[in-house]
Amino acid sequence: MSRPSPEHRPSTTSSGRPRRPLPGSGLAKGLAVTLRTMTRKTVTEQYPDAQPELPPRTRGVIGLFEENCTVCMLCARECPDWCIYIDSHKETVPAAAPGGRDRSRNVLDRFAIDFSLCMYCGICIEVCPFDALFWSPEFEYSETDIRDLTHERDKLREWMWTVPAPPALDPGAEEPKELVAAGKTADKLAAQQQTARQEAAQQDAPRATEPHADAQASAADAQASAADQQARAADEQARAAERPTRPMGDSKQQTDQPRTTSDQAQPTSDQPEQEGRS
Numbered sequence: 001m002s003r004p005s006p007e008h009r010p011s012t013t014s015s016g017r018p019r020r021p022l023p024g025s026g027l028a029k030g031l032a033v034t035l036r037t038m039t040r041k042t043v044t045e046q047y048p049d050a051q052p053e054l055p056p057r058t059r060g061v062i063g064l065f066e067e068n069c070t071v072c073m074l075c076a077r078e079c080p081d082w083c084i085y086i087d088s089h090k091e092t093v094p095a096a097a098p099g100g101r102d103r104s105r106n107v108l109d110r111f112a113i114d115f116s117l118c119m120y121c122g123i124c125i126e127v128c129p130f131d132a133l134f135w136s137p138e139f140e141y142s143e144t145d146i147r148d149l150t151h152e153r154d155k156l157r158e159w160m161w162t163v164p165a166p167p168a169l170d171p172g173a174e175e176p177k178e179l180v181a182a183g184k185t186a187d188k189l190a191a192q193q194q195t196a197r198q199e200a201a202q203q204d205a206p207r208a209t210e211p212h213a214d215a216q217a218s219a220a221d222a223q224a225s226a227a228d229q230q231a232r233a234a235d236e237q238a239r240a241a242e243r244p245t246r247p248m249g250d251s252k253q254q255t256d257q258p259r260t261t262s263d264q265a266q267p268t269s270d271q272p273e274q275e276g277r278s
């Protein structure tokens with residue numbers, strides 16, 4: 001059994017009896033503690049009004065980067081809680097080159113983690129040989145139904161986008177070989193795209209002259225129709241010149257009394273013959 005420290009040991013008189021504390025000494029001690037803590041920096045987190053600043057390696061939730069997963073099942077086998085569920089099927093991939101052999105590969109059907117069982121040990125992330133699992137600092141995924149704590153692959157993928165970027169490399173460190181390989185692939189793809197664009201531009205070049213030809217043809221059509229209109233206008237002018245010119249008054253007279261002579265010549269049905277006889 002450990003002894004109490006000297007400051008916590010009750011003081012005694014010379015006869016060995018415990019010394020009686022001075023009146024008000026307890027109050028003074030309490031006030032001293034209050035004063036001491038008042039001057040210290042506060043450590044209370046005002047969550048949820050203020051989000052806590054968590055360290056980047058916080059074990060909040062696990063994110064799955066599906067493209068890297070080869071369905072090797074290592075994580076599910078090593079999980080001490082058996083809370084990783086993986087389903088897959090095999091698919092045959094045709095040979096890349098003629099004469100080669102077809103290959104089979106695993107295709108992921110289901111990847112789920114039951115976070116109601118997970119104990120956040122991180123073994124699955126450690127053992128994954130293909131960097132498909134990552135810790136995310138997100139922690140706000142409590143549910144009212146425990147079954148909703150089983151996160152399927154879509155949900156695990158969403159967590160992936162909350163994974164913080166890895167810390168920067170030390171100055172002078174070698175560039176990671178994954179980045180070098182990814183850079184080479186990106187350069188190759190960019191060169192292929194550039195070539196494809198140039199070829200497409202060359203194929204489009206003859207087509208580009210067609211609009212000019214069309215424009216020339218339409219301009220010629222417009223000229224031809226303008227010439228036709230001019231010819232028609234000239235014909236009309238010629239016909240108008242051939243017609244005898246009449247004064248305006250005559251023409252009005254004609255319009256006011258157009259059928260007087262003919263009406264007189266052809267009697268109406270109301271007065272057929274009487275007028276004619278008279």
Ligand code: SF4
Nearest residue numbers: 079118119121122124
């Ligand atoms: S963190 Fe541990 S308990 Fe949770 S899924 Fe991974 S291996 Fe299983």
Ligand code: SF4
Nearest residue numbers: 069070072073075128
């Ligand atoms: S260990 Fe990695 S690659 Fe293998 S099944 Fe698990 S997540 Fe996928």
